[in-house]
Amino acid sequence: MEKYSTKDVNGATTSNLNISIVGAGLVGSLAAIHLGKRGHKIKLYEYREDIRTAELVIGRSINLALSARGRKALAEVGLEDKLLEHGIPMYARMIHNLDESHKIIPYDNKSSQAIYSVGRKYLNEILLNAAEKYPNIELKINRKLSGGQVSNGEMIFTDTFTKEEEKVSSDLIVGCDGAFSSVRREMLKKPGFNYSQTYIEHGYLELCIPPAKDGGFKMPENYLHIWPRGKFMMIALPNQDRTWTVTLFMPFENFDAIKSSSDLLSFFNIYFADSIPLIGEERLIKDFFKTPAQHLVAIKCRPYHISSKVLLIGDAGHAVVPFYGQGMNAGFEDCSILTELFTQYDSNLEKILQEFSDQRWEDAHAISDLAMYNYVEMRDLVNKRSYLMRKAFDDFLFWLMPNFWVPLYNSVSFSHMPYKKCVDNRAWQDKMLSKVFKFVGFLVLCGAGVGIYSFTRRLNINTEIIEWIEKLKFN
Amino acid sequence: MEKYSTKDVNGATTSNLNISIVGAGLVGSLAAIHLGKRGHKIKLYEYREDIRTAELVIGRSINLALSARGRKALAEVGLEDKLLEHGIPMYARMIHNLDESHKIIPYDNKSSQAIYSVGRKYLNEILLNAAEKYPNIELKINRKLSGGQVSNGEMIFTDTFTKEEEKVSSDLIVGCDGAFSSVRREMLKKPGFNYSQTYIEHGYLELCIPPAKDGGFKMPENYLHIWPRGKFMMIALPNQDRTWTVTLFMPFENFDAIKSSSDLLSFFNIYFADSIPLIGEERLIKDFFKTPAQHLVAIKCRPYHISSKVLLIGDAGHAVVPFYGQGMNAGFEDCSILTELFTQYDSNLEKILQEFSDQRWEDAHAISDLAMYNYVEMRDLVNKRSYLMRKAFDDFLFWLMPNFWVPLYNSVSFSHMPYKKCVDNRAWQDKMLSKVFKFVGFLVLCGAGVGIYSFTRRLNINTEIIEWIEKLKFN
Numbered sequence: 001m002e003k004y005s006t007k008d009v010n011g012a013t014t015s016n017l018n019i020s021i022v023g024a025g026l027v028g029s030l031a032a033i034h035l036g037k038r039g040h041k042i043k044l045y046e047y048r049e050d051i052r053t054a055e056l057v058i059g060r061s062i063n064l065a066l067s068a069r070g071r072k073a074l075a076e077v078g079l080e081d082k083l084l085e086h087g088i089p090m091y092a093r094m095i096h097n098l099d100e101s102h103k104i105i106p107y108d109n110k111s112s113q114a115i116y117s118v119g120r121k122y123l124n125e126i127l128l129n130a131a132e133k134y135p136n137i138e139l140k141i142n143r144k145l146s147g148g149q150v151s152n153g154e155m156i157f158t159d160t161f162t163k164e165e166e167k168v169s170s171d172l173i174v175g176c177d178g179a180f181s182s183v184r185r186e187m188l189k190k191p192g193f194n195y196s197q198t199y200i201e202h203g204y205l206e207l208c209i210p211p212a213k214d215g216g217f218k219m220p221e222n223y224l225h226i227w228p229r230g231k232f233m234m235i236a237l238p239n240q241d242r243t244w245t246v247t248l249f250m251p252f253e254n255f256d257a258i259k260s261s262s263d264l265l266s267f268f269n270i271y272f273a274d275s276i277p278l279i280g281e282e283r284l285i286k287d288f289f290k291t292p293a294q295h296l297v298a299i300k301c302r303p304y305h306i307s308s309k310v311l312l313i314g315d316a317g318h319a320v321v322p323f324y325g326q327g328m329n330a331g332f333e334d335c336s337i338l339t340e341l342f343t344q345y346d347s348n349l350e351k352i353l354q355e356f357s358d359q360r361w362e363d364a365h366a367i368s369d370l371a372m373y374n375y376v377e378m379r380d381l382v383n384k385r386s387y388l389m390r391k392a393f394d395d396f397l398f399w400l401m402p403n404f405w406v407p408l409y410n411s412v413s414f415s416h417m418p419y420k421k422c423v424d425n426r427a428w429q430d431k432m433l434s435k436v437f438k439f440v441g442f443l444v445l446c447g448a449g450v451g452i453y454s455f456t457r458r459l460n461i462n463t464e465i466i467e468w469i470e471k472l473k474f475n
Numbered sequence: 476m477e478k479y480s481t482k483d484v485n486g487a488t489t490s491n492l493n494i495s496i497v498g499a500g501l502v503g504s505l506a507a508i509h510l511g512k513r514g515h516k517i518k519l520y521e522y523r524e525d526i527r528t529a530e531l532v533i534g535r536s537i538n539l540a541l542s543a544r545g546r547k548a549l550a551e552v553g554l555e556d557k558l559l560e561h562g563i564p565m566y567a568r569m570i571h572n573l574d575e576s577h578k579i580i581p582y583d584n585k586s587s588q589a590i591y592s593v594g595r596k597y598l599n600e601i602l603l604n605a606a607e608k609y610p611n612i613e614l615k616i617n618r619k620l621s622g623g624q625v626s627n628g629e630m631i632f633t634d635t636f637t638k639e640e641e642k643v644s645s646d647l648i649v650g651c652d653g654a655f656s657s658v659r660r661e662m663l664k665k666p667g668f669n670y671s672q673t674y675i676e677h678g679y680l681e682l683c684i685p686p687a688k689d690g691g692f693k694m695p696e697n698y699l700h701i702w703p704r705g706k707f708m709m710i711a712l713p714n715q716d717r718t719w720t721v722t723l724f725m726p727f728e729n730f731d732a733i734k735s736s737s738d739l740l741s742f743f744n745i746y747f748a749d750s751i752p753l754i755g756e757e758r759l760i761k762d763f764f765k766t767p768a769q770h771l772v773a774i775k776c777r778p779y780h781i782s783s784k785v786l787l788i789g790d791a792g793h794a795v796v797p798f799y800g801q802g803m804n805a806g807f808e809d810c811s812i813l814t815e816l817f818t819q820y821d822s823n824l825e826k827i828l829q830e831f832s833d834q835r836w837e838d839a840h841a842i843s844d845l846a847m848y849n850y851v852e853m854r855d856l857v858n859k860r861s862y863l864m865r866k867a868f869d870d871f872l873f874w875l876m877p878n879f880w881v882p883l884y885n886s887v888s889f890s891h892m893p894y895k896k897c898v899d900n901r902a903w904q905d906k907m908l909s910k911v912f913k914f915v916g917f918l919v920l921c922g923a924g925v926g927i928y929s930f931t932r933r934l935n936i937n938t939e940i941i942e943w944i945e946k947l948k949f950n
Contacts (some may be wrong), residue, residue: 180664188672189655191770196671197663295666 016041017347020155020170022145022183023047026064026120027314027331028176029127033077034335035174036137038342043168044131045157046141047177051124062206063237063245064123065090065224065325066116067413073332076339082126087116088238094223095382100274104223105382109395110402113414115224115325117237145182150175151190153309172349173310176331179299181316190306196299200321200372202232203293204249209278211242218278219244226378229271233379246279249379255293261285296321298368303357308350313338318364323374324412326367330419334360363419370412370423393433405429491516492822495630495645497620497658498522501539501595502789502806503651504602508552509810510649511612513817518643519606520632521616522652526599537681538712538720539598540565540699540800541591542888548807551814557601562591563713569698570857575749579698580857584870585877588889590699590800592712620657625650626665628784647824648785651806654774654794658787665781671774675796675847677707678768679724684753686717693753694719701853704746708854721754724854730768736760771796773843778832783825788813793839798849799887801842805894809835838894845887845898868908880904 017040021028024046032044048054066087074080091114092106107115131137140157146165147156153170175183187193212218217238219225225236225244232250239245258264264285268276276284299319304312314331337356345351381387394407406415408429411422492515496503499521507519523529541562549555566589570578582590606612615632621640622631628645650658662668687693692713694700700711700719707725714720733739739760743751751759774794779787789806812831820826856862869882881890883904886897 191772192674194671194673196669196673196775198669198671199667297666300671 017171017349018169019043019172019174020045020168021174021176022155023175023177023181023314023316024051024124024128024139024141025176025178025314026124026127026328027334028174029124029131030073030077030332030335031174031176031313031338032131032137033079033127033134034073034339035342036131036134037077038339038347039136040347042131042134042137043170044137044139045143045145046139047144047160047182048141050128050139050141051121052128062120063117063239064120064328065237066118066123067325067329068415069326069333069336070329072416073336076336077130079126079130083118083123084116086122086126086240087118088240089114089116089222090224090237091222092224093382094220094225096225096227096272096274097383098229098271105388105391108410108414110399113410114222115413117224117239119240122240145177150183150186150310151307171309175310175312175316176314178315179297179319181312183310184301184312184316187301187306187310187312192303193306194300194302198298198300200296200298200375201251202249202375203252203255203295204247204322205255205288205291205293207246207248207279207284207287209236209244209246209275210280210283215242217242217244226382227272227275228379228382230380232271234272234275235378244278246275249296249375250293252293258288261289264288298372300361300365300368302361302365303354304360305353305357308353311338311353311356317360318368320368320371321375322371323378324367324371326371326412326419330364330367333416366419366423367412370408370419390433394429492646492824493644494518494647494649495520495643496649496651497630498650498652498656498789498791499526499599499603499614499616500651500653500789501599501602501803502809503649504599504606505548505552505807505810506649506651506788506813507606507612508554508602508609509548509814510817511606511609512552513814513822514611515822517606517609517612518645519612519614520618520620521614522619522635522657523616525603525614525616526596527603537595538592538714539595539803540712541593541598542800542804543890544801544808544811545804547891548811551811552605554601554605558593558598559591561597561601561715562593563715564589564591564697565699565712566697567699568857569695569700571700571702571747571749572858573704573746580863580866583885583889585874588885589697590888592699592714594715597715620652625658625661625785626782646784650785650787650791651789653790654772656787656791658785659776659791662776662781662785662787667778668781669775669777673773673775675771675773675850676726677724677850678727678730678770679722679797680730680763680766680768682721682723682754682759682762684711684719684721684750685755685758690717692717692719701857702747702750703854703857705855707746709747709750710853719753721750724771724850725768727768733763736764739763773847775836775840775843777836777840778829779835780828780832783828786813786828786831792835793843795843795846796850797846798853799842799846801846801887801894805839805842808891841894841898842887845883845894865908869904 019035019040019042021032021035021042021044024032024044028044028046032042036042066083071080071084074083091108091112092104095103095105097103107113128139132139142160143157143166144160145155146158148154148167150173153173155168155170155173157166157168158164159166173183175181177183188195209218219236221238227234232248232254234246234248236244236246258267265276265281268284297319298321299315299317301312301317304317313334315327317334318330320327320330337360338352341352341355345355377387391407394405397405398407398410406417406425408422408426411417411425412419417425494510494515494517496507496510496517496519499507499519503519503521507517511517541558546555546559549558565582566587567579567581570580572578582588603614607614617635618632618641619635620630621633623629623642625648628648630643630645630648632641632643633639634641648658650656652658663670684693694711696713702709707723707729709721709723711719711721733742740751740756743759754762772794773796774790774792776787776792779792788809790802792809793805795802795805812835813827816827816830820830852862866882869880872880873882873885881892881900883897883901886892886900887894892900
C-alpha cells in the first residue's frame with residue numbers, strides 16, 4: 001500500500017497533537033483524514049470489527065444520499081471524485097401514486113444537480129483505505145471504550161477479543177461514535193451540558209428489490225422513488241449492484257397490526273401494489289418479518305465539548321432523522337469546519353472547541369428540525385397541489401434570480417449556506433410570498449372579484465414551514 | 476416508636492408487591508408511605524447518610540414552598556397538619572424596589588390562601604419518621620445503586636461503608652433519586668425513551684439573613700420577598716428559626732464578574748442596598764465566596780417507564796427550575812396519582828405504569844415550561860405596569876366569577892387542576908381578554924379618539940404567555 005510520508009502532508013502545522021478519534025465509521029474516518037492531513041498523530045478507535053472484512057451491519061441503512069456539504073468535505077482531502085464515480089446520481093423524486101401512475105419532481109430544475117446514492121460500506125472502505133495511507137494515522141479495531149475520564153483526555157479501551165485494557169491519554173478526543181455515543185456518556189453528567197434525545201413515533205424497516213433478470217435495474221435508476229401515503233411512506237434508493245434498498249416508514253402501531261403474511265400482502269396490495277412484483281412476494285414476506293421495525297432518533301447537544309480535551313461531531317453530537325438525507329453530510333461538514341478552525345486558531349484547542357460549539361449548534365438544531373419537517377413533506381405534502389404550486393413558484397423565481405431566490409431544498413442540498421440561514425431564508429421567502437399574494441389578492445378583489453382571490457390563497461397554504469416545525473418538536 | 480401493624484393499613488389490597496424505592500429524599504419517603512400504606516413490602520434505599528442525623532447538604536435549597544398539590548398528597552397519608560404547623564405561610568410577594576420602597580402583591584386576593592415555607596430537613600425527617608412506623612417499610616441508608624438491570628427489576632447496591640454488595644430483585648422499582656438519577660441511566664439507552672436536560676444560563680447562590688437581636692425576624696415574615704432587577708433577582712424565604720434563606724439568581728457571567736469583596740459590595744450597594752444591613756457585610760462576603768454559583772437544570776422524560784418493573788417520579792422524571800415553587804409539589808402529586816392508579820388498576824403494574832406515563836408527561840412538561848416563564852415574571856414583569864394591570868383584571872374577574880375565571884397562579888398553586896389544563900386555561904383567557912380589549916379599543920377609537928386606545932393596548936402587553944414560553948425553550 002502506498003504510504004504518504006509526513007512531509008507530503010499539506011497544511012501541517014508546527015504543533016503535533018495526539019488526537020484520539022472514537023468511532024471509525026464514516027465521520028470518524030473522514031475526521032481522521034482531515035486531522036491527519038494536518039500532521040497530527042491520530043489514533044482511530046473502532047468498537048466493531050473492520051467494516052472492510054465484515055458482514056453487513058444490521059440496523060444501519062446501507063445506502064445514503066451524498067450532497068454538496070459531504071462532497072466539499074471529501075474534496076478537501078481529494079476523495080470527491082472517487083466517490084462520485086461510484087455513486088448513482090438521483091436528479092429527481094419519482095412519485096409512485098396509488099393508481100400506479102408516476103410523477104417526477106426534479107431536485108434542481110435550473111442546473112440539474114443531483115444527490116448521489118452511495119453505499120455505506122463502500123464509502124467507509126474508501127475512507128479507511130485513504131486514512132491508512134497516512135503514516136500518522138493508526139487504526140485500532142475491536143476496541144471498546146470501557147472507562148477513563150474523557151474531560152481529561154483519558155480513556156480506557158478494552159480489546160473485545162483479548163479483553164486486555166489499554167489506557168490512552170490524548171490532547172484531544174473526538175467522539176464520532178454515533179447516536180448512542182459512549183464518549184458522550186460522561187459529558188451528560190457535566191453541569192451546563194444541554195442534551196435531548198427524541199424518538200419519533202414512526203419506525204422503519206428495510207426491504208430489497210433485486211436486479212432484473214437481465215442484470216439491470218428494475219426501475220429507472222436516476223431517481224429517489226417515493227410512495228407517499230399520507231401517514232406513512234416507502235422510499236427506494238438505487239445500489240451499485242442494481243438492487244434497490246427499499247425503506248418503509250410507518251407508525252409502530254401500523255407495523256404491529258401486520259401479524260401474518262396475509263396481513264402483509266393485503267396491506268401491500270392496497271398501498272404499494274406496484275412494488276410487490278418488484279420485490280417479489282416471497283422475499284417481501286421473508287424480509288418484512290426478519291427484524292422488527294427500528295426506531296428513529298434525533299439527538300441535540302449544546303455545547304459539543306465540556307473541556308478543551310473532548311469534542312463530539314457527527315451523529316454523536318447531532319443525529320437527525322433521515323428525511324433530508326443530511327445526517328452524513330452534516331457530519332462530513334463538521335470535518336470541514338474543524339479543519340477551518342484548526343487553521344484559523346493554529347491548533348489552539350480551547351478556542352477551536354469553543355468556536356465549534358458556538359457556531360455549530362444552531363445549524364445542527366436547524367437541520368434536525370428540517371429533517372423532522374421533511375418527513376411530512378415526503379409522505380404527504382409532496383402530493384398536494386399547494387406544495388407543487390409553491391415549488392413551481394420557487395423554481396421560477398430561482399431561475400429568474402439564481403443568487404437572490406434559492407429554494408430551501410437547494411440551499412440545504414446544493415449549497416454550503418449554514419443550515420440555520422437556510423431556514424431563516426425560507427422564513428423570509430414565506431413572508432415575502434405571503435405579502436405579494438395578499439397584495440395581488442387585494443388587487444384582484446378590487447378588480448375582478450372574489451373567485452380568483454381564493455385561488456391565490458391556495459398558493460399560500462404550503463408556506464408556513466416554521467409552524468410545521470414547531471408542531472413537530474418534542475418538548 | 477409506635478408501629479402500625481399491617482392490619483391497620485388502610486386501603487391495602489390483596490396483592491403484596493415487593494417495591495424498591497431508590498432515594499429517600501422528600502418524594503421517595505412520601506412514595507414509600509403512600510405505597511406502604513397499601514400494604515406493599517417497601518425497601519427504601521438512600522445513597523447518602525440518614526438526613527435526620529446528617530449535617531446540612533450543600534447545593535440543595537434548604538427551604539421550599541408547599542402548596543395545594545403537595546398538601547393534598549400529605550393529607551392523603553395524614554401528614555398535612557403536622558407540616559402546616561411548622562410551615563410559615565406566605566400570603567403575598569413583597570417587592571423590594573431599587574429605591575428601597577416596597578410593594579405587596581397578594582397571591583390570592585379572594586380568599587387569602589398562602590404558600591408555606593418549609594424546611595427541607597424538617598420535612599424529610601417527618602416523612603422518614605412516618606415511614607418507619609410502618610412495619611412493611613424498611614429504610615436502607617448508605618446504599619449506592621451500582622449495577623443491575625432496572626428494566627428487569629434487578630439492582631445491585633453497594634454499602635458505602637463496608638463496600639458489600641447486595642443484589643435486589645423487585646416487582647417494581649420507583650426511581651426517586653433526583654435530577655441526576657442513577658435509575659434513569661439504563662432507561663436512557665432504551666429505544667423510544669425521550670429525554671432532555673436543559674440548563675439555563677443563570678446560576679444561583681444561597682445567602683442568609685440571621686435573626687434580629689431580639690430573636691425575631693428581620694423582615695415581615697409572611698411574605699416571599701423579591702428584589703426584581705430585570706436580568707437577575709434575589710428572593711428570600713423565612714425559616715422556622717427566624718433566619719431567611721436568600722437566593723441570588725443571575726447569569727453566570729455576572730457571577731464571574733464579581734471577583735473581590737469590593738466588587739461584591741459595590742454590586743450589592745447598587746442593586747440590593749437594603750439587604751446589606753440585613754445580611755451583614757462580613758457574612759455576605761463569607762457566604763458569597765464560599766461556594767461557586769450552582770447550575771439550574773430542567774429534565775423532561777417521556778415515558779416514565781421502560782418496562783412494567785421500573786418507574787421514575789419526582790425530579791428523576793421531571794426536574795424543573797425553581798421559579799414556580801412547584802418541583803416538590805409536582806413530585807408529591809406523583810405520589811397521589813400513583814396511589815389513585817394502584818386503586819384503579821388493583822396493583823396491575825403494566826396498566827399503572829402505562830397510564831402514569833400517558834397522563835403525566837403533558838402536565839410535567841407544562842409545569843416545566845411555566846417555571847421557566849415565571850423566572851421572567853419574577854425578575855422583570857412583576858414591576859411592569861402592564862403585569863400589574865393584568866393581575867388586577869384577573870383578580871377582579873376571579874372575584875366576580877370564582878369558578879369560571881381562575882388566574883394562572885391560583886390554578887397552579889391553589890388547585891389540583893392538571894398543569895397542562897392550567898396553561899390551556901390561561902391561553903384561553905389571553906384570547907378572550909385580547910378580543911375584549913380589541914373590541915373596546917375599536918369602540919373607543921370610533922367614539923373618543925386614538926389616545927385612550929393606546930392605553931387599552933397596554934393592558935394587553937402581558938397576555939402572550941405562550942409566546943414567552945416558546946422563546947424560552949431549549950430546542
